[in-house]
Amino acid sequence: MLDFPRWRVTMLNALIVLSILLAIPSFLPKAWLDRIPAGVPKETISLGLDLAGGSHILLEADTAQLQRDRLESLEDSVRTAMRRAEPRISIDSVTRTNGRLSFVVPDSAQIDAAREALLPVVANSTGGRDWSIEVTDGNRITLVPSGTGNTTVLDQAMNSAKDVIDRRINALGTLEPTIIRQGADRIVVQVPGLQDPQALKDLIGKTAKLEFKLVDENADPEQTAQGKARVGSQVLPYPDNPTGIPYIAVRRLGGISGDKLTGAQQSFDPQDNQPVVNIQFDGEGGQRFARMTQQNTGKLFAIILDGQVISAPRINEPILGGSSQISGSFTVESANQLAIALNSGALPVDLKVVEERSVGPDLGADSIKSGILAALIGTAGVLLWMILTYGRFGIYASYALVINVAMILAVMSLFNATLTLPGIAGFVLTIGAAVDANVLINERIREERRKGRRVIQALENGYKEASRAIFDANITNVIAAVLLFIFGSGPIRGFAVVLMIGIVTSVFTAVTLTRMWVAGWVKRNRPQDINI
């Protein structure tokens, strides 16, 4: 047990030196770190939001909305497909219920043709089908979403939503956000150092879904004011409506969506110097926009942002150049935000904030200060107990404790782990666990000595007999830590990380290292008696 070959001593010492070296960068000021040449490891531990201050926002997708949108665009495609079929297939009683689209083909002779025309509509890019086609009552066709269809759509939507958020936050400059998907329908955004997340939320909260639809100019104004629309139309809020009624009726179909934009900039209207947003369409979008304005010259069209009409100008002449101007009651700032949002693309799904936490930098700094103070005093207290109680063996245990802390920091730096407030508490607890191992060993040595065993025998038995209890006790802590990591959320995971790393390193330092030192001392001095 006490026999340590030279190569093992060398290896263990190398490990100690390596840990200390890896732990050092976390204590250096940033300016120094920048001067360290590349290639030298200089990873540091990052501080959690609760210590560094910052904002944490959890966003959840409105999956019902996503399904409704999907159904709506399906209806659009179905109508187009039927119209373009040769001969044209007329359809009737179109309904969207329970995530299904259903319609009647009055001429039942056309059912097969209709089914044929639907095939390209329901096919997805991987060769499968997003919708299955069911025919009932002879002439009613129902499109039912296939099992994976909705999940895939949500998954794609969340991935692109994440990219969109990333682009939007980056447009704000200097912030270093962490944006990660969580579960099927959530995204976590963490921005260190940002105390007031309002601007961020404004930016993320906007879907920035831009649509152009024709105004239903034959709608009955009274009906519109009550929110009732004719068949084929819908009523949308229009807060700045010059007529005073905050609603307007628009035609449901035949509009253009804003996902065909190539750019948007804040600018000023040359006539009245009001802030506006200039937009440019891509080739296809430009053509469609040109066609729409050509066919409807003289009519009103509504510019709709996130389901709300921001202005409804008259089409004075066809707009053929592929660019246009959005005016509304903008301030320079809101026009600029809209431009950023449009540039980074529309969010494919509505996101709402379900959890938000922000910590001011002062509170974080206070926490670090008192956390480190407590850790230092606590450690000092533990070391004092150990040295007073076990003498030389207490000193070995104390060395081991200090190296243990360095090793935890080293491992955390290596993985760029985050230190949170509960993480500091985890440190304190790990110190306790490490000490317990030494207490077990030293108490056992005392016991063996009391029984009259000789020094070497007592030391060997002490390490051997205690290691079983140390092992079992630490395994149970590992079980608790792993469960904490799996089921815990937020800062608690930081606690679990420190605990898991700490358990491994504390067993190593408290058992292996102290044994090496004890063995070295015994070999050099061949003591006849030990003071323990």
Next chain:
Amino acid sequence: MKLLKLVPDNTNIGFLKWRNIAFGFSILLMVASISLVATRGLNFGVDFIGGQMIRTTFVGEQSAPVEALRESIGELGYGDPTIQRFGEENQVSIRMKLPDGADKNPELANEMAEKIIAKVKEDHPKARIDGVDSVSGKVSSELFDKGLFALIAAALGVAMYVWFRFEWQFGVGAIWALVHDITLTFGLFALTQMEFDLNTIAALLTIIGYSLNDTIVIYDRIRENLMKYRKMDMPALLDLSVNETLSRTVMTSLTILTPLVVLVLFGPDVIFGFSVAMAFGIFVGSYSSVYQSAPFLIWFGVSSDSFVPAEKVADGKAERLNEGTV
């Protein structure tokens, strides 16, 4: 140098003769804890019931104007706030239920936070806003379920391990000690009305780990002695094991309590509840290993047979017949 000995050598304290009294005492405490939780309830933070928490420091003021705040915020029409001091005298957390419909429209929650902050700043221009936490009902109930699940899974997980390493009676004894420690900690939270939040779950899970740590050290010694002293009767053997490990139990509890007490006294205010829970849990955990998990083995009829391999049992059959079972 004369070394410190907290526990004298070769103690022979008859812990186990008090086992029935200790058991009754523990049952009493557990019943009291459960009724406290049932009557006073736990002071759940926004993590678990949803809502909004605004932390404020009234810079330059001796203490936070709790009553005035309660009134001025109550007047905003969002219902009565729960205002609680945390840390220094001049630091408070203001907790509010989320306004109706906030689950659908998070703007409403923002609006409330803005109004409250504006109100605080209006009356106390130097007040510093340290943080705003806003948790929707859906997320908080998920956090609650997750936390509860983690607790149960951890308790079962470690009990399974003890069963696997020792015998089933040990597993049951260990889980009983856990239930005991956790229940009393819940009682402490109900009694003091300290905020029960995500950090508290972390504390409870760590208490589970440590309570077991202690239990296992004693169980390990019991197992060793069961194999060594085959003729000793069970209460005496348990007493011997507890006494042999007594100085370790005292020393470890003290060394772990040292940093925890420091955390309570000087540590960050935000984890005050966490530190108190931990310190309490370690203390209760040490007690329960001696007085709950060890006596359980008597009640479950554990004897040295449990650890002697089958062939040895066959060899020593005659001897064992005279011995009888304990």
